[in-house]
Amino acid sequence: MAFSSSSSTRFAAPFVSALGLIFSLSLAGCGTRTDGETADTKTTAEATTPAAPVVVDSVKLRAMAMQRDSLKADSIVKKSGQLPGAILPGHRIIAFYGNIRSKGMGILGREPKEQMFRKFEKVLAEWQAADPSIPVQAALHNVTITAQGTPGKDGKWRLMNSKATIEEVIRWGREHNCIVFLDVQVGHSTLQAELPKLEPYLKQPDIHLGIDPEFSLATMPGVRPNQKIGTFDAKDVNFAVNFLARIVSENNLPPKVLTVHRFTRKMVTNYKNIKLDPRVQIVMHMDGHGEPTLKKDSYHDYIQTEPVQYTGFKLFYEYDARPKPHHIMTPTEVLTQLTPKPLYIQYQ
Template sequence: MVLQRDSLKADSIARKTGQLPGAILPGHRIVAFYGNIRSKGMGILGREPKAQMMRKFDKVLAEWQAADPSLPVMPALHSVTITAQGAAGADGKYRLMNSKSTIEETRAWAKEKNALLFMDVQVGLSDLPHELPKLTEYLKDPTIHLGIDPEFAMATKNARPGKKIGTYDAKDVNYAINFLARIVSENHLPPKILIVHRFTQGMLTNYKNIKLDPRVQVIIDMDGWGDPVLKKDSYKAYVQKQPVQYTGFKLFYEYDIKRKPFHLMTPKEVLAELTPVPLYVQYQ
C-alpha cells in the first residue's frame, strides 16, 4: 500500500525575503470593485453598465497609484459568488451559488482588466466545508482568490440572513486557510489571498487561534459604512487591535455618503489616517 503524503504537511517551503515566490502582499496594494455583475443592488461591480463602471475603476486605480507611488496598485474584481438569500431554498440553507455562465463572464471581465478575481462566499445556514469545495476548480487559477463573510454565516445564530449579524470563529478561518493551502500545494501555485470581512467584535471570535500558513495571505477587511469617524474607530477597534496578518478597508459609494456631512474618504485620507495602512481597499 502506498501512503499518500498530506499536501498540507509540505516537507519544505522555499521562502524569499520572508514570503513564498509569487506572493502578492506586501509588495502591492490591491484595489477592488465589489458586487455581482447580475445585480445593481450588491455593489459597484453590477450597478452601472460595464464600460462606465470600468472607466470609474480606472480613475480610482490612478488615484490610488498617485496617492502612494511607492507601492504598485493591483486591480481586483471582488464578486459575491455564493450569496445569502432571504428564502430558504430546497435544502433550507438560505444561500445560492452563481451560475457557471455568470462566474465565467465575471472571470472574463477580470482577465480583460489583468485583474485578480476574488470569489466571495456568504454561507447562510450552510458552512464553509460544504460551500468552499464548490469553488475548487476555479481556485486552481492562480489569479483567483477567496473572500468569506461572517456577516451572513448564520449557523450559530439560528436565524435567517439579514435578521442578525453572523459570526465566524478562528476554526472557520483556519478551515479556509487549510483549504486554500492544499490547493496551492497540490497545484504548485503562488500563495492565495483570503479576505475575511469584519465590522463588529462578535463577527470574528478567538482571533488569536488563527493559524497562519505561508501559502495563504490573510486580510481582515473593515467592512463598515457611514461616518468616516465611525469607520476609522471600527478599524482601530477590530482590525488594528486584533491583527491577524494584513489589513483591508472598505468604501461604500452609496452608504458612506447617505447622511450629511458624511463623505467618501479619499485615498490620501485612508493612507494618512489608518494604521497600519491597508494593503487591500474595496469599493462597493
C-alpha cells in the same frame, strides 16, 4: 451591510507540489498478524500465505504531504521573506465589489460594464498617485455564493452563481488585468460544504477567495440573513486557509489571498487561534459603512487591535456619504489616518 498594473511575478509557480513528494509504499514481505497471535505460532503460515495488501489512508497521506510542504514553504519564507508570486505586501489590492448580475449589491454590477471600468481606472490612478511607492493590483470581488431571503429547497438560505456568471466575471477580470475574488456568504450552510464548489475556479492562479461572517448563521437556527450579524470562529478561518493551501500545493500555484470581512468583535471569535500559512495571505477587512470617524474607530477596534496578518478597508459609494456633509474617504485620508496602512481596499 450593517454598520460598522498587475504583476507578472504573481503567476510564477512557487514550489514543487508536496503531493509529488509523497513516498511510495511497498508491500510487506511477510504476512500480517491477527490480534492475539505471536510470531512463533505463525511461522509456518507466513511462509505460505501471500502478504495482505497495505491499507493506504489517503487522508492521512495528504495531511502528511501538506505538513512537509508547509515546512518547505516556511523555509523559503525565512530565506527570501516571501513565497514566489505573492501579491502582498508588494502590491496594494484595489477591488470593486458586488455581483455582475445585481445592481443592488455594489459598484461591480450597478453600472454598465464599460462605464464601471472607466470609473475603476480613475480610482486605480488615484491610489497610485496617493502612494507611488507600491504598485496597485486591480481586483474584481464578486459575491459568488450569496445569502438569500428565503431558505430554498435545502433550507440553507444561500444560492450560488451560475457557471456562466462565474466564468463571465473571470473574463472581465482578465480583459482588464484584474485578479478575481469569489466571495462566499454561507447562510445556514458551512464553509466545509460550500468551498469545494469553488475549487475548480480556485485552481487558477488569478482567482482568490473572500468569506463573509456577517452571513454565517449556522449557529443561529431560524434566523434569516440580515436579521442578525453572523459569525465565524478561528477554526472556520483555519479551514479556509487549509483548503486554499492544499489547492496551492497540488497545483503549483502562487499564494492565494483570503479576505475575511469584519466590522464587529463577534464576527470573528478566537482570532489568536488563526494559524498562518505562507501559501495563503489573510486580509482582515473592515467592512463597515458610515461617517469617517466611525469607520476609523471600527478599523482600530476590530482590525488593528486584533491583528492577524494584512489589513483591508471598505469604502461605500452609496452609504459612506450619507447624510451630508459626510463623505467617502479619499485615498490620502485612508493612508494617513489608518494604522497600519491597509493593503486591500474595496469599493462597494
